[in-house]
Amino acid sequence: MPDVSCTVNTCKYWEQNNLCSASHIVIQTDEGGGFSPDASISSLAETPASSKDETCCQTFKNQRG
Numbered sequence: 543m544p545d546v547s548c549t550v551n552t553c554k555y556w557e558q559n560n561l562c563s564a565s566h567i568v569i570q571t572d573e574g575g576g577f578s579p580d581a582s583i584s585s586l587a588e589t590p591a592s593s594k595d596e597t598c599c600q601t602f603k604n605q606r607g
């Protein structure tokens with residue numbers, strides 16, 4: 543699997559430097575994605591979420607359970 547960059551730092555699969563450690567992810571469209579797909583990941587702020595409904599990624603798992 544390619545490296546997946548992600549700013550949702552409240553996910554149990556999130557790792558330092560905005561990397562995803564999940565072995566499989568499911569992504570859906572997001573009409574209001576908020577930034578250009580060409581944006582540099584290092585220039586993006588972390589974007590905590592409480593539930594998968596707040597992300598584009600259906601694999602999100604809150605690290606608090």
Ligand code: SF4
Nearest residue numbers: 548553555556562599
């Ligand atoms: S939200 Fe999705 S892409 Fe981001 S770290 Fe979690 S599983 Fe990976």
